[in-house]
Amino acid sequence: MPERHPARPSDTDGTQREDVLLEAESLFPFPRWLRILLGIAGIVLLANALMGFVFHEMAVAAGLTFLAGCDRRNLLDSTGVVKETVTWLRTRRSVIPWEELQTVAVSTYGKRTMVGFVAPERRWRFLFRRDDADAVRSLVDRYAPQAEVTAASLDG
Numbered sequence: 001m002p003e004r005h006p007a008r009p010s011d012t013d014g015t016q017r018e019d020v021l022l023e024a025e026s027l028f029p030f031p032r033w034l035r036i037l038l039g040i041a042g043i044v045l046l047a048n049a050l051m052g053f054v055f056h057e058m059a060v061a062a063g064l065t066f067l068a069g070c071d072r073r074n075l076l077d078s079t080g081v082v083k084e085t086v087t088w089l090r091t092r093r094s095v096i097p098w099e100e101l102q103t104v105a106v107s108t109y110g111k112r113t114m115v116g117f118v119a120p121e122r123r124w125r126f127l128f129r130r131d132d133a134d135a136v137r138s139l140v141d142r143y144a145p146q147a148e149v150t151a152a153s154l155d156g
Contacts, residue, residue: 030070082095
């Protein structure tokens with residue numbers, strides 16, 4: 001059984017979900033301190049814009065405040081391959097179940113591993129750390145034995 005990896009620090013509430021087997025590197029790399037700063041700047045700019053009723057400042061303030069509440073995670077969990085988008089109003093999860101995976105392509109280059117997950121009508125690519133490549137392969141072997149795993153190293 002592959003070792004469980006803790007969720008990476010991109011969790012918005014600082015907690016770890018139990019069913020997360022491996023989390024990819026964030027494509028939305030705003031650390032917590034930057035989100036707090038964006039939220040404060042958005043609120044201050046919005047208050048200033050409302051006093052003078054300046055539309056373009058209101059639009060920028062709304063955008064900053066919206067970005068402060070967004071998070072995007074790509075992960076492997078017990079249900080399958082998951083893309084999760086969290087905003088102020090909702091959380092959206094798209095899942096490719098393990099049973100639907102047809103092909104998994106693992107490519108390593110430098111300090112990164114790009115993994116392509118192919119299902120009948122979807123193709124997703126996730127970026128992992130290089131040392132996560134073996135964990136991805138073992139998870140696919142365990143949860144999706146029907147999937148063909150191909151590997152390539154682009155290091156010269």
